[in-house]
Amino acid sequence: MKVVTKIPEEQHNYGKQSHLVEFLWLVLGVLALVFGVYIVSGWLVGFFVHFIPQETERKLFAKLTQALAPESDRVLSAELQGMIDRLVRATPEIEIPISVRVIEGDAPNAMALPGGVILVTKKLLQKAGSQNEIMMVLAHELGHFRLRHHLRGLGRGVILLGTMIVLGGEPEASSFISPSSQLVSRSFSRADEAAADEYALETLDRAVGHVGGATDFFEKIATMELGLPGMSYLSTHPPSSDRVRALRAMIAQRGYRELALDPKPRSLPN
Amino acid sequence: MIELGSILVFLVIGYVFGTLAEKRHFRSLREREVLSQELPALVADTVDTTQQIEQAYLVVGATVIAIDYFKAFAAALRSFFGGRVAVYETLLERARRESILRMKAEAAGCDLIVNVRIETSSIGGEHQGKNKINSVECYAYGTAIRYARH
Numbered sequence: 001m002k003v004v005t006k007i008p009e010e011q012h013n014y015g016k017q018s019h020l021v022e023f024l025w026l027v028l029g030v031l032a033l034v035f036g037v038y039i040v041s042g043w044l045v046g047f048f049v050h051f052i053p054q055e056t057e058r059k060l061f062a063k064l065t066q067a068l069a070p071e072s073d074r075v076l077s078a079e080l081q082g083m084i085d086r087l088v089r090a091t092p093e094i095e096i097p098i099s100v101r102v103i104e105g106d107a108p109n110a111m112a113l114p115g116g117v118i119l120v121t122k123k124l125l126q127k128a129g130s131q132n133e134i135m136m137v138l139a140h141e142l143g144h145f146r147l148r149h150h151l152r153g154l155g156r157g158v159i160l161l162g163t164m165i166v167l168g169g170e171p172e173a174s175s176f177i178s179p180s181s182q183l184v185s186r187s188f189s190r191a192d193e194a195a196a197d198e199y200a201l202e203t204l205d206r207a208v209g210h211v212g213g214a215t216d217f218f219e220k221i222a223t224m225e226l227g228l229p230g231m232s233y234l235s236t237h238p239p240s241s242d243r244v245r246a247l248r249a250m251i252a253q254r255g256y257r258e259l260a261l262d263p264k265p266r267s268l269p270n
Numbered sequence: 271m272i273e274l275g276s277i278l279v280f281l282v283i284g285y286v287f288g289t290l291a292e293k294r295h296f297r298s299l300r301e302r303e304v305l306s307q308e309l310p311a312l313v314a315d316t317v318d319t320t321q322q323i324e325q326a327y328l329v330v331g332a333t334v335i336a337i338d339y340f341k342a343f344a345a346a347l348r349s350f351f352g353g354r355v356a357v358y359e360t361l362l363e364r365a366r367r368e369s370i371l372r373m374k375a376e377a378a379g380c381d382l383i384v385n386v387r388i389e390t391s392s393i394g395g396e397h398q399g400k401n402k403i404n405s406v407e408c409y410a411y412g413t414a415i416r417y418a419r420h
Contacts, residue, residue, distance in 0.1 A: 004310055005306070005311070007307065014360045014363050015356040015359060019285075019289070019340075019344065020285065022344065022357075023340070026347035026351070027347065029350070029351060030350055
């Protein structure tokens with residue numbers, strides 16, 4: 001018997017394809033999977049939240065809202081409450097009491113807490129030039145309630161968490177799924193903002209009779225934003241300049257009138 | 271986003287250095303395999319009994335190769351879909367062939383190695399409470415045979 005060593009001309013024990021190409025395909029596959037699951041479930045959540053009564057939402061979040069909402073300025077809050085009531089009267093779809101609280105804060109900002117509480121910073125009232133401008137901001141926050149954005153966000157959060165748990169066996173993989181699904185959730189969030197803007201414009205027109213001052217606030221904050229191209233994919237809100245443009249287009253398309261603005265009430269800070 | 275950026279940096283480092291090392295290793299394996307062709311290594315456990323055996327002894331060759339970040343990541347992604355884990359195939363192939371070459375080096379001056387076996391074990395670490403494989407060891411061993419010279 002002649003014993004020899006044979007070195008095979010060709011190897012068969014491992015694939016010849018580039019690891020990088022394979023890797024890119026895998027990344028694409030996983031991204032498609034995650035985005036697919038997330039987008040489809042996002043739509044489903046968006047559909048089903050409308051079956052949850054507003055009262056249920058209010059009860060659900062009452063405790064949380066109590067705990068979250070900081071001290072508010074009574075005089076200013078009462079002033080804004082009048083504006084909110086005027087807006088709510090124009091929108092029969094709002095079934096729960098909406099309250100507004102004025103808080104301290106460095107930035108001109110307003111936010112809607114789940115369950116029917118709107119927070120407005122004093123800084124925003126300072127910056128605002130007219131009652132119409134403030135009402136537009138309030139109507140926008142009202143839109144978040146009406147369109148059930150809190151529940152939708154919560155539902156998407158739960159689904160995201162579930163996806164992470166199911167797919168999260170591999171620490172490397174989940175560490176990259178989390179930031180990429182954030183991109184999707186931010187795009188949902190930008191869509192929510194745009195929807196709330198549209199709702200706000202309609203409500204303002206119904207409550208006041210015209211939409212004068214609707215874009216004022218966004219124009220003001222647009223000048224404060226850094227305009228980095230491409231950054232809009234990373235942000236939760238659409239750029240304010242885009243929002244102004246979208247509102248302008250809507251005003252023109254629907255033929256809303258823009259009449260003289262109501263002055264800011266004297267009790268509000270200047 | 272910072273998270274994603276650091277992952278990307280690790281991936282690039284893993285891919286660049288891992289691929290360079292792998293290419294270089296395969297080249298070196300091939301060269302040394304040709305050089306050591308004179309010393310066959312067999313799985314058979316019998317020897318040519320017509321010749322007188324002067325010496326027989328155990329020879330071993332061990333290799334430990336670490337997994338780079340790129341390989342670990344690609345394998346984790348692969349586990350979603352199943353299929354060939356190409357990044358690990360090359361890794362294990364390198365470890366096995368290197369071990370055989372090292373075993374052959376121990377058998378310098380012999381005519382043959384018989385009854386060759388290869389054992390593989392993973393050297394794991396703990397990451398976020400999960401067992402994670404960091405590197406792989408291949409251990410080749412056999413019986414080196416030296417026939418009597420006349």
